[in-house]
Amino acid sequence: MSMIRSMYRCFGRRGGDGLMWQMELKPHASGDFSIAVVQANSSLEDQSQVFTSPSATYVGVYDGHGGPEASRFVNRHLLPYLQKFSSEQGGLSADVIKKAFHATEEDFLHLVKRSFPVRPRIASVGSCCLVGAIANNVLYVANLGDSRAVLGRRSPGKVVAERLSNDHNVAYEEVRKEVKELHPDDSAIVVYCRGVWRIKGIIQVSRSIGDVYLKKPEYHPFGNIGPMRRPALSAEPSIHIRELRSDDLFLIFASDGLWEHLTDEEAVEIVYTSPRSGVAKRLVGAALQGAAKKREISYDDIKKLEKGVRRHFHDDITVIVMYLDNQDQDLFSPSNRKSNKKGIFTSPPMDIYSNT
Template identity: 60%
Template structure:
């Protein structure tokens, strides 16, 4: 047991030693989380415009959050994929979306909103193809899907594309050195009145397209997110599940897609006042607000900041059950899901003085939670303008 804890401590501490000295409060913060066997972190690494911090905590029996950070000389890619119904869709996105983006960027000679949309579309087509091939032997794969949040920084411009209710927030410096949190993404969740109105306008002949169930608004009484990769049974009539799967049973077959895989996309030329970006699955935002998260990042050392955000969320989750985090971290995976969701957090710091400079940046591919670090394929875009 001690050797396992030592390995975990080393995984969290190694990047810290590399980039920053730690004060007493930082050491206490690390110590308070080392006993959480479901936590994974990379405390501080470099990217083309600064540094990033990355942390994940598991709650489900099998983790459904998959994620990645890809770094290159002129670009940074962040992907947060919050699966539901199983890990297959989020894992598929992690393994394919970035590669589709590289291929399409090469073909188009640049990265753009259209290239991002096409990468999402190719990933959706690929996963639905997998569903089609395996549905006969594993019908429940038709009910597996994933939210998908992607951010790309390409030569000083930020592109964000989103499906579902993961969220990207930018922290910008305002007056009196105060940080201002701005949400860059729109939550595609039936809890939002605008989402319910959008669904009703698209399906005027379906009075049950959104219904309240157990105090929660759900699409067809089943799912909360209105956009996703996968969830084939809510997009293609041929994948409707029979009554032997009551959780996913529809009272009548769909005539047209109820969910969509069309992402919301935005572009922002990064300004000197823009200091950092937070990409996180909805498990974080369930417990802390955009501004609370931005204040934590702004007011604390960079090293381990993603882990610090996780701790804030887990402390809040524990308080809701009249517990302490020290008690919560002893709860096993699976059971832990009754207290909080799988949570992924990536914080990207933006150092504008690095823009346009040729600095040595490791071209890395970091996959969240599974702790694999290898070379990124971003270098194939070196010649693009």
């Protein structure tokens, strides 16, 4: 896994928004991809990466909360584990994915144990995790939390949005029911607090990496959160496996900052009707327009806000758009490498783009 640790900055232009970065189209084995990120928090808590090779493409979007430490940790560990276990077990599978998530969670628990005496706040940081992988024309999507993957596929005369991940957020009744059934002896496991449903009155997502104080109460640094006989949050990912088809056009992987302001259908329509160049940035811009409209101000006004203050108007937002229209072409063949004017595949044979 030495090559996956060699990381390249993926973001270029900031455009008119000093807190937005984007990377325009780059090739992967099934088409092109584009990334855009806008910061709202004092420290960027979103992390993202795309790993490409001749045989597989991996995508990761990690939305941290309570601080950036957990999402940065996941960014360094999850995909290396995924590729390691995939190689050891002869390919991707649901078991390989679960094993990679479990190993990442265990490593973070060890970090918390070592750091807690001098940095107790480390027990209160966590991260949602969204991972996509394409290998042998099969798409794997795994997630914890409420980042989301949506597929745009062709239908007669239109494009259809197909959600490929589960939102593990107690704002949804079915998630509240799931959490309550797992904690029948805790009447306060989910409470309505400050206008929203929250687990233990604290957090909305029901699955994450980290948040150790809600999984092991001896690490709670801020006082008693009440009796907890078992972890309040889970690190078990939901996994969707699907063969790619000829009518599958593109994938959108994004942190919940996008989905707070755009529906699945709106996001898919924007990608479908927009030029490819800068398409991820266009999605972020549409979300920011929505955020501005809700607060009855202009997007130009939002762009003037400093990080930290800006969090009162929208969250950090990360978007990765992956086109799927070259599924039968080998973009890594020598002829295609030669024709690639950007020279992205000249060396090494595996590249990773990461906003660390």
